[in-house]
Amino acid sequence: MRTTAPMALDLRMLDEGRLPREIFWSEEVYRLELERVFARAWVFVAHESQLPKPGSFLTTRIGEDEVIVVRKRDGRVAAFLNSCPHRGNRVCSAEAGEARGFVCNYHGWSFGLDGSLRGMHESGAYDREPGFDRSELGLTPVAQLDGYKGLLFATFDPDAPPLAEFLGDFRFYLDVMLDNDPGGTEFAGGCISSVLGCNWKLAAENFAGDALHAGWTHASGAEAMLGGPVAALGDPSNESYHVNVNGHCWEFNLDSVGNAATIGDRRVVDYLREHRSRFEERLGPVRARMVGSVSSANVFPNFSFLPGQNTFRTWQPLGPHRTELRTWVLVNRDAPQEVKDAWKKGAMLTFSPSGVFEMDDGENWEGATHSNRGVVTRRQPLHYGLGMESRIDHPELPGNVHRGQINDANQRAFYRQWAKMMNSAGWDGVLETEDAR
Amino acid sequence: MTPATTPATVLETADRVDAGLYVEVLQFVAREARLLDEERYPEWLALFTEDATYWVPGIENRSRHDRSGTHAPERMAYFDDTIADLRHRVDRFTAPTAWAEDPATRHLHVVSNVEVEAGEAPDELTVRSVFVNHRGQGSTDSAVLYGRRTDRLRRVEGRLRIAARKVVLSHATLPAKNINTFF
Ligand code: FES
């Protein structure tokens, strides 16, 4: 691993509301990103509900590393690399299902649900081999795996601070989605994946803070689903915020159902209205109004969601200019089945590759990626200068709080966190960044 | 898993189809494809019955012996639509603010392998087909999607109308950034 970044992000530039374009184009930056960000950060790998019983598994990626996430016989979840220690073939080819173990197609090495090497074709030959030790040849586990209220995250870095510390006070905000109901949450069935020709960060920063694009990019979607434009979110009468903790970002207003209304099904909005007092009981008056409001969020580095539409997704990098989008739909476990179904369908109708809103996003991110092919184009820094003096203290909201959701504060915080990880091989001072006032 | 169809069954079914009817169905699916190519969405919508369903399930890459299959109604779908939902989608396509639609996508819907069978109701047909959908966008972008359709066509006032369509894509991971078309 390198000890110094080949192209350290100039933090002063970010303090002036500017960002170099190189970070969306350079192969070198991308390779370092895989080492310093994806091989170290806590990355979302599964929702508990996707692994209902022992043997339930799914395959995913952390950075470009392929990973199997599986519920073991003892009921606990494990995650390890999907690559055979023998010649490297993948040992699991399905994206999800149930298994008693994993057998490699190449030479028949077989692994238990805990990743340990159990046996192999022609095992006698290995048994006669002096010094051969099965216990050293299991599937490589992630360094740490932990959960927060149903969401499971993993990191390859044994030195990474615990998940609770990595998420920090962002857990206060995550509870808006994960703990507004005593029954907790689950993913509605299935997973939809697609491929975008963009840098993953452009998608992540969009969910981190880009309320600005909603009214413009998604004007046609709003026209189709609401019969009119998105309300002007920058109006001072719109009480709204950017908040961020450790690079995890949430932009929101307090209109309660603005996002939920876009999916065009009364049952969802009615469910939110009927449960308002329960949300207040559990979350207090401010967070209760965030449950379905006009908002978006990104858990650093690449796990995004939209309250209200309830689409949850990861932006999995496939190179500096290619990203696989995987999406799921989050619902309250105890919600009536028809409400869950309405949410699943509505999330797809609005935010999926065929969704009337999302359809206009990919085009923009691809354009914003590929224009950077030009060497002269790359010399011009990009503008991230909205809300330079928007930082406030709020009696109820923890973390870095900024007034107004039409703002670049969260995007700056996202890149500040990214830059800190890129510029340092360790964790000293990497978390708990204070935004400038 | 559906039970394997014996070759004899396929031939018998095919034998029962009247050539005139087969040609009428061929003409119908070709015209429908051209309406989509030319983005004549309101006219395309008029080919559906008011109670129509349009389902394009997400496809999962699952093991052969996984009985839950590659797609299922309880899983997420690209489209799980009624006619009202399809109208919402068309409203987006036709909105002047649909920025991604300008310049226009160059669509090509190729429909083939058409099979016509008697439907469950006397005024209905089961029509199977496969498609290749090419979209050219911008100067150089292109996306190709493949899939298999099963339609329930109903005769309404003498004309064929789509009462139900199921589209099974050949892709688990969609090799495209979006689906700004129909199949
Ligand atoms: S590569 Fe897996 S058994 Fe040889």
Ligand SMILES: [Fe+2]
């Ligand atoms: Fe968007």
